[in-house]
Amino acid sequence: MQTNLASWARETDLGQDADEILRRCVHCGFCLATCPTYQLLGDERDSPRGRIYLMKQVLEGIEPTTATQTHLDRCLTCRNCETTCPSGVQYGALVDIGRKIVDEKVERPLTQRLSRAALRGLLNSPLFGPALKLGRVLRPMLPEVLRNKVPQARPAGALPSGKSHARQVLMPLGCVQPAMMPSIDAATVRVLDAVGIGARMVAGAGCCGAINFHLDAQDAALDQMRANIDAWLPLLDSGEAEHIVMNASGCGAMVKEYAHHLRHDPDYVVKALRVADKTCDVAEILAPHAAQLKAMLADLPQRAAFHPPCTLQHWQGLRGASERLLADLGFDLQPFSESHLCCGSAGTYNMLQPEIATRLRDRKLANIGKTQPDLIAAGNLGCMTQIGSGTDTPIVHTVELLDWATGGPKPKALERG
Ligand code: SF4
Numbered sequence: 067m068q069t070n071l072a073s074w075a076r077e078t079d080l081g082q083d084a085d086e087i088l089r090r091c092v093h094c095g096f097c098l099a100t101c102p103t104y105q106l107l108g109d110e111r112d113s114p115r116g117r118i119y120l121m122k123q124v125l126e127g128i129e130p131t132t133a134t135q136t137h138l139d140r141c142l143t144c145r146n147c148e149t150t151c152p153s154g155v156q157y158g159a160l161v162d163i164g165r166k167i168v169d170e171k172v173e174r175p176l177t178q179r180l181s182r183a184a185l186r187g188l189l190n191s192p193l194f195g196p197a198l199k200l201g202r203v204l205r206p207m208l209p210e211v212l213r214n215k216v217p218q219a220r221p222a223g224a225l226p227s228g229k230s231h232a233r234q235v236l237m238p239l240g241c242v243q244p245a246m247m248p249s250i251d252a253a254t255v256r257v258l259d260a261v262g263i264g265a266r267m268v269a270g271a272g273c274c275g276a277i278n279f280h281l282d283a284q285d286a287a288l289d290q291m292r293a294n295i296d297a298w299l300p301l302l303d304s305g306e307a308e309h310i311v312m313n314a315s316g317c318g319a320m321v322k323e324y325a326h327h328l329r330h331d332p333d334y335v336v337k338a339l340r341v342a343d344k345t346c347d348v349a350e351i352l353a354p355h356a357a358q359l360k361a362m363l364a365d366l367p368q369r370a371a372f373h374p375p376c377t378l379q380h381w382q383g384l385r386g387a388s389e390r391l392l393a394d395l396g397f398d399l400q401p402f403s404e405s406h407l408c409c410g411s412a413g414t415y416n417m418l419q420p421e422i423a424t425r426l427r428d429r430k431l432a433n434i435g436k437t438q439p440d441l442i443a444a445g446n447l448g449c450m451t452q453i454g455s456g457t458d459t460p461i462v463h464t465v466e467l468l469d470w471a472t473g474g475p476k477p478k479a480l481e482r483g
């Protein structure tokens with residue numbers, strides 16, 4: 067596509083980055099067929115090609131409006147379009163730039179500014195845990211959009227008794243996962259321990275930055291990334307830890323892209339590359355241990371559906387990795403239609419765009435429901451919460467399932483089974 071950027075855009079790093087991406091788009095429209103918002107809304111401006119055109123207009127000097135902002139807001143950043151695009155258009159990087167520029171030019175209504183600031187503050191705060199406990203008490207009285215974000219408590223269970231292993235990895239504790247579902251981190255530690263890998267948490271590290279990044283605070287997010295790099299890299303460089311293991315695919319996707327986000331920071335871009343290079347999803351590090359895990363299998367459910375989070379299949383390109391691991395272990399996985407489509411979770415999207423998010427969740431559940439699984443597995447807390455809010459079928463993290471199958475506690479979600 068030909069572009070003619072306004073001088074203010076041509077002179078900035080972000081403008082030049084955007085121009086390079088825009089020029090790759092040939093306007094073929096292949097991406098429309100796999101875009102969830104276009105599928106639901108049928109408006110070209112809610113498709114990847116339409117949004118690309120809106121961003122091109124802004125970079126060429128046409129003033130954005132609240133309508134421009136709305137169409138960019140409705141994008142789930144699922145990156146299904148990137149998987150589909152034959153020209154390799156990096157839509158995700160482009161929409162990050164487009165949103166930043168549009169948000170600087172179009173002031174959001176006060177209610178939106180307040181809700182975004184409240185989400186940033188709460189999800190990044192040490193008060194999130196106590197607030198969640200209160201939310202669980204008040205759960206029956208909460209409006210549906212909030213109730214859906216407050217899953218029932220799942221106890222973590224006992225951790226391994228301190229056996230030391232030659233192989234050590236870092237396991238970042240996400241911002242909300244330890245309070246919302248501590249069973250996921252505990253199960254990860256137990257399963258890694260079972261295959262001879264010790265996991266340790268690191269002081270000084272915190273949220274991966276995704277919350278701030280996607281809620282209009284990109285500079286604060288970059289500071290969080292730098293702090294994490296400073297906490298993790300010395301341990302990786304010294305050989306005290308071999309990998310950073312992520313059990314939330316949204317956070318894993320973000321950390322793997324640290325070098326992209328810090329590309330204009332000469333002090334951190336190389337460090338970020340080294341961190342990203344050592345980061346892997348829990349399914350990746352466990353894959354070579356499938357036979358070892360299989361030898362320990364204690365119990366198996368009958369039929370399971372695996373929901374591949376967008377951040378696993380489209381962002382990290384790990385489509386099939388968790389499925390292969392579960393199948394290798396003997397789980398009877400049920401394929402279902404449209405597994406490439408987002409469930410509507412998308413970070414805080416389901417709170418900011420609840421109507422679209424709920425329609426996507428129900429579409430996902432209708433497809434999964436046709437296979438009548440005994441349980442649903444996923445690799446990301448956000449997807450688990452979103453999908454779980456619309457079904458009685460138990461939903462568990464992949465690693466909770468592995469933990470149970472290898473002698474760990476049965477996930478609370480499965481207790482009635
Ligand atoms: S598929 Fe790729 S090249 Fe074609 S319109 Fe979509 S983004 Fe552009």
Ligand code: SF4
Nearest residue numbers: 101141142144145147
């Ligand atoms: S990221 Fe997802 S929702 Fe956004 S344009 Fe691409 S396919 Fe559509």
